Amino acid sequence: MAAAPKAMIVIQDLVKHFGHVPAVAGVSLTVEAGKVLVIIGPSGSGKSTVLRCINHLETPTSGEIWVDGRRLTHDHKDINAIRAEVGMVFQQFNLFPHLTVLENVMLAQRIIRRRSRAEAERVARQQLERVGIPEKAEAYPEQLSGGQQQRVAIARALAMNPKIMLFDEPTSALDPEMIKDVLDVMLSLAKEGMTMVVVSHEMGFVRAAADEIIFMDQGLIVEHGPPDRLFNAPSQERTRQFLSQILR
Amino acid sequence: MIYRYTEYAIRNKYCVFRIACAIVTSQPPERSPQGRIITRLSQLPWWLLLILLAGLFLFYKIATDELYSFILSKLQRGILTTIGVTVVAYVTAILIGLIAGLGRVSKNPVLFNLSTLYVQIIRGVPILVQIIYVAFVIIPGFFTFLNWLGASYAWLLGPNNFLIQAQQQSISFLVKVTLALAFAYGGFEAETFRAGIESIGNGQMEAARSLGMSYLQAMRYIILPQAVRRILPPLGNDFISMLKDSSLVSVLGVRDVTQEARLYAAASFQYPETYNTLAFVYLSMTFLLSLLLKGIEHRLGKNGRSP
Numbered sequence: 001m002a003a004a005p006k007a008m009i010v011i012q013d014l015v016k017h018f019g020h021v022p023a024v025a026g027v028s029l030t031v032e033a034g035k036v037l038v039i040i041g042p043s044g045s046g047k048s049t050v051l052r053c054i055n056h057l058e059t060p061t062s063g064e065i066w067v068d069g070r071r072l073t074h075d076h077k078d079i080n081a082i083r084a085e086v087g088m089v090f091q092q093f094n095l096f097p098h099l100t101v102l103e104n105v106m107l108a109q110r111i112i113r114r115r116s117r118a119e120a121e122r123v124a125r126q127q128l129e130r131v132g133i134p135e136k137a138e139a140y141p142e143q144l145s146g147g148q149q150q151r152v153a154i155a156r157a158l159a160m161n162p163k164i165m166l167f168d169e170p171t172s173a174l175d176p177e178m179i180k181d182v183l184d185v186m187l188s189l190a191k192e193g194m195t196m197v198v199v200s201h202e203m204g205f206v207r208a209a210a211d212e213i214i215f216m217d218q219g220l221i222v223e224h225g226p227p228d229r230l231f232n233a234p235s236q237e238r239t240r241q242f243l244s245q246i247l248r
Numbered sequence: 249m250i251y252r253y254t255e256y257a258i259r260n261k262y263c264v265f266r267i268a269c270a271i272v273t274s275q276p277p278e279r280s281p282q283g284r285i286i287t288r289l290s291q292l293p294w295w296l297l298l299i300l301l302a303g304l305f306l307f308y309k310i311a312t313d314e315l316y317s318f319i320l321s322k323l324q325r326g327i328l329t330t331i332g333v334t335v336v337a338y339v340t341a342i343l344i345g346l347i348a349g350l351g352r353v354s355k356n357p358v359l360f361n362l363s364t365l366y367v368q369i370i371r372g373v374p375i376l377v378q379i380i381y382v383a384f385v386i387i388p389g390f391f392t393f394l395n396w397l398g399a400s401y402a403w404l405l406g407p408n409n410f411l412i413q414a415q416q417q418s419i420s421f422l423v424k425v426t427l428a429l430a431f432a433y434g435g436f437e438a439e440t441f442r443a444g445i446e447s448i449g450n451g452q453m454e455a456a457r458s459l460g461m462s463y464l465q466a467m468r469y470i471i472l473p474q475a476v477r478r479i480l481p482p483l484g485n486d487f488i489s490m491l492k493d494s495s496l497v498s499v500l501g502v503r504d505v506t507q508e509a510r511l512y513a514a515a516s517f518q519y520p521e522t523y524n525t526l527a528f529v530y531l532s533m534t535f536l537l538s539l540l541l542k543g544i545e546h547r548l549g550k551n552g553r554s555p
Contacts, residue, residue, distance in 0.1 A: 057454055084460030094455035098474050107469060108459035153455075160459060 006069070008033040008164060008195045009054060014063035016049050023049040025219035026063075031212075033163075034193040038206050038227075041216035042242060047199045050216070051166050054197060055086040068163055084112050087157030091169040093149040095141040095156070101128065102137040105156045113160065120159075127155035131185050147178025154185055165189065167198040201246050207231070215239045299535070306528040319512065319525045326508030327529060333426050333504060334494045338487055340430035345437020350467065352442040363438060370435025376496050382428035383421065383500055391416035425497040433490055440482050444475035477548060484541035488534050495530075505529055 009031040016024040024046040031037045039047040052058040053065060056072055056079050065072040067082050096104050105124035109115045115123070128134045131151035133144075141149055150170055157165060167186065171179040183205045190196055190209040200206065206213065207227055214224040215236075223230065223239045231247070234240045310316040351363025370378065391414055398411025405411065448471050456466035476483075498507035505526065513522040 055458055057458065080457075080460050080462050083458055086458070088455075088458035090451060090455060090458075092451050094451040096452065096455070096470055096474075098477070108456075108461065111465060111469065112460040156459070 010066040012064040015061045017061045022219050027221055033195050035211040036190045036196045036209050037212050038198045038210040039214045045216040046219040047216050048168055051168050051199055055083050055088055084160055085163045087162035087165045089153050089167045089170045091172050093153045095149055097141050101139050101152050105159045109159050123159050127159045131155045146174045147181045150182045151185055164195045169199050171202055315521055319522050322512050323505050323508050326505035330494050330504040334491045337426045337429035338490050341433035341437050344434030345441050348438035349441025353445050367435045367438050375432045378432045379428040379496055383424040387424050388416045421500050421502050425500055425502050440479050444479035448474050488537050
């Protein structure tokens with residue numbers, strides 16, 4: 001076994017099958033601390049599965065994953081501790097509907113980070129301020145718009161002071177006028193130096209924030225590189241085809 | 249004059265026809281001044297009025313008729329026993345149901361198979377047979393096992409240790425049947441809990457886990473609070489069912505309200521009076537309970553939130 005790598009996320013030969021269907025067929029990638037990696041690709045290409053393997057929501061069929069120097073092994077001893085360092089934002093927000101916005105952001109701090117009520121509330125209000133909805137602290141999720149819910153979800157993840165943030169198509173379930181608010185929050189996070197892995201086709205965000213782009217198809221990385229090169233001079237015909245579809 | 253009479257008769261006939269319509273189809277007939285009254289009448293909760301009437305009649309009887317009030321006083325201790333058995337057995341059943349329900353949604357094959365076995369047995373055996381079986385087979389068997397354990401470890405615990413001395417006769421039938429009822433209902437509550445847990449979308453579990461919570465923490469803080477709110481109506485119904493099914497314990501001679509009534513009726517031959525009172529007691533308890541549950545559901549409906 002190789003020594004623990006220094007990069008924030010290292011994936012080697014990741015394979016994930018659902019039954020007999022291969023979703024990811026051998027993916028290796030590295031994300032340095034403070035960098036933003038964006039994964040693009042057609043639906044069913046395995047991009048979300050790669051993301052979900054990083055915090056072990058999916059158990060890899062084979063391959064190795066290191067997060068911040070710790071190996072995600074098949075025994076689950078460390079997994080909760082590693083997950084607390086990896087924030088995740090879902091397409092469907094997945095806020096806890098029985099808790100207020102403030103409680104949503106406080107809960108994991110209280111039981112995982114073992115912060116006092118006052119400290120957790122201070123952090124929660126600070127994070128809600130950061131995502132631009134401090135006035136909604138006492139509301140319940142169902143009273144918020146989709147864009148507001150997604151920003152609460154981001155605040156909830158940030159309140160744990162994660163080292164990595166994963167975004168799984170965070171704007172796909174939003175109305176067009178809500179998307180900008182969420183992307184603005186993500187963009188400022190990227191500027192502050194958060195390590196991020198994002199599955200998204202929002203090209204404005206990708207151009208502005210991505211350090212590297214990976215294009216996946218059928219469970220494999222077809223091509224990767226910085227946005228300028230990938231968008232302007234893709235080397236693979238398949239990449240060119242896909243980009244012409246989404247950049248139309 | 250004749251003309252007016254005919255008109256009246258026709259209108260009247262029409263009316264009767266409409267009433268018949270309303271009764272047969274229980275659909276509101278067309279709107280007209282008379283029609284509205286009939287509609288209202290047909291929409292009244294007649295069943296409720298009849299229950300209240302019967303209840304009032306029996307209440308009047310008990311209040312004025314000495315025989316009825318005497319019978320009620322005879323049943324008093326039995327009523328307390330029934331309530332006690334129901335409450336203790338229900339709380340125990342909820343605990344068993346919660347644990348078995350968690351087993352039913354568990355990925356651990358041992359927990360899953362054990363809890364499924366339990367649920368299937370409970371589902372397949374009549375509740376009366378279960379009560380008899382627990383009281384006469386399982387609990388004595390458990391004590392035989394304890395005695396055997398005590399004998400096997402006599403070298404360690406002494407020749408006359410507490411395990412050898414444990415006797416199943418030391419446990420009253422009251423405790424045995426309460427346990428039996430709890431086990432019988434635990435199986436049903438397990439399925440209720442399973443359904444509630446499975447009704448909460450997978451995204452909730454994933455979101456909780458992605459924040460670093462363990463499976464049990466996610467259950468405790470995220471899944472169960474939402475699930476319990478959803479299954480409150482069936483849980484409440486089961487409480488009422490259990491109140492009724494607790495009458496089965498009279499088969500084993502436990503002196504609940506049914507048993508007290510049977511004993512009194514057999515001794516006095518006042519069957520109608522006794523069993524009128526008995527039915528009245530059960531009906532008023534279940535009626536009050538269902539009102540209470542409606543109130544609770546209403547309050548939770550206002551404050552309860554679900555996705």
